Amino acid sequence: MDKQEIIRYLKENNIAKIKFAFADIDGILRGKIISSQKFLDGLESGYGFCDVIFGWDSADELYPNVEVTGWQTGFPDQLCRIDPETFRLISWQDNLPFFLADFSKADGNDLPACPRSLLKRIIKDCDNLGYHAEFAQEFEWFNFRETPDSLQQKNFSNLQPITPGMFGYSILRPSLYNDFNNDLFNRLADFNIGLEGLHTETGPGVYEAAITHDEVLKAADKAILLKTAVKEIAYKHGILASFMAKWNEELPGCSGHVHQSLWNKEQSANLFYDPHQPDKMSELMKHYLAGQLYCLPHILPMYAPTINSYKRLVEGAWAPTTVTWGIENRTTALRVINTSHQYTRLETRIPGSDTNPYLAISAALASGLYGIKHKLKLDIASTAGNAYENKSSARLSSNLYESSLIMQESSLAKDLFGDEFVQHFTSTRIWEWKKFSKQVSDWELKRYFEII
Structure with missing residues (x-):
């Protein structure tokens, strides 16, 4: 719907209120419900939000080391603008x-800390190069027979998944929660998040959903919404869904792989596909792939943004640990899928389900375009077999602090995303590491309390 159609819909259906939200730096949706009149009044000018929304962490604790906001700014309002093209109805909340x-902003500028604005800038660059980007993100998550209250009461321990055992691709297990399973597929579709597939993964109570591919901004919107939508639908069934990258050291982590391809403007030709080239990979795809490999060490926190992200990136856990690529290889960082013209694409496998989709997708697209602009050669050989054993390849950084320092000092990262964004984002990640470093863990108590 365009603006006029939306206004007409609200009036004809006597809609009294609407809900809107935006993603903060962690990919958490922040927003509010406003009256339809306030919605109409602000469609052009925007809606004021205290700028603290980009100045605090996931626990609403203020960052002491950022410049875009803080006590020094007096916490004024920043204008947030609704995108009418994102209109949908929440079927599980009375439509x-x-x-x-x-x-x-209306003049084309934006708040450097805003993830969706960052992606829009990169898409504009892609458009100027003459490409149409198609993306999709897929997510794995664990489902528990818990509530927010029970998590607190149990101190986040002894949690009960909705089903036991390791049952990847099980037809049997979802039937135990058939109403929930069907509700996920159907209500997400009603919410304009169509799924290509929904199935169990290996692990107790873990599901995977692959979102149907779309134009890159719409794909990111669907990805950010899927995570909150799944949690809200799960609440309706007495289930708590977690998109934490690695909640249990004994179990596989949860991925958030990003699939991508570039097409011509008419969307009739997949520019990654060339049947006359080895492995059907076009020269453009090779440049794009080379760009991602080259940029990866400089921008890793955009794919792995939390302390917990790096607990997933370990050998033998279906997640990459090396700067590698391969044809249909699920042990590499980048997997080329080249089955046909329609489905040839690149899968970036570093992101976990804890990623902010706007940032993960921005990182993938910007680094791929960097490879195209600079005509980078794909000089890293394809990995056949187990990439964990590829000792000649560079290793991914093993923790958030190390990767954030690399990104903070990287001229390449600043070239891709701008100085202000890089400074703000990496400062928030270093803050996350400092908060973690102060904690005394159960592991430390068990290891040192008595014996040392």
């Missing part, structure tokens, strides 16, 4: 109208 928003 409440919903919109996504960002902090892109």
Whole structure:
């Protein structure tokens, strides 16, 4: 719907209120419900939000080391603008109208800390190069027979998954929660998040959903919304869904792989596919792939943004540990899928389900375009077999602090995303590491309390 159609819909259906939200730096949706009149009044000018929304962490604790906001700014309002093209109805909340928003200003400028605005800038660059980007993100998550209250009461221990055992691709296990399973597929579709597939993964109570591919901004919107939508639908069934990258050291982690391809403007030709080239990979795809490999060490926190992200990136856990690529190889960082013209694409396998989709997708697209602009050669050989045993390849950074320092000092990262964004984002990641470093863990108590 365009603006006029939305206004007409609200009036004809006597809609009294709407909900809207935007993603903060961690990919958490922040927003509010407003009256339909306030919605109409602010469609052009925007809606004021205290700028603290980009100045605090996931626990609403203020960052002491960022410049875009803080006590020094007095915490004024920043104008948030709703994107009318994101209109959808929340079927599990009485068809409440919903919109996504960002902090892109009418003059084309934006708040450097806004993830959706960052992606829009990179998409503009892609458009100027003459490409149409198609993306999709897929997510794994664990489902528990818990509530927010029970998590606190149990101190996040002895949690009960909805089903026991390791049952990847099980037809049997989802039937135990058939209503929940069907609700996920159907209500997500009603919310304009179509799924290509929904199935169990290996692990107790773990599901995977692959979102149907779309134009890159719409794909990111669907990805950010899927995580909150799944949690809200799960609540309705007495289930708590977690997108934590690695909640249990004994179990596989949860991925958030990013699939991508570039097409011509008419969307009739997949520019990654060339049947006359080895492995059907076009020269453009090779440049794009080379760009991602080259940029990866400089921008890793955009794919792995939390302390916990790096607990997933370990050998033998279906997640990459090396700067590698391969044809249909699930042990490499980048997997080439080249079955046909329609489905040839690149899968970036570093992201976990804890990623902010706007940032993970921005990282993938910007680094791929960097390879195209600079005509980078694909001089890293394809890995056949187990990439964990590829000792000649560079290793991914093993923790958030190390990867954030690399990104903070990287001129390449600043070239891709701008100085202000890089400074803000990496400062928030270093803050996350400092908060973690102060904690005394159960592991430390068990190891040192008595014996040392």
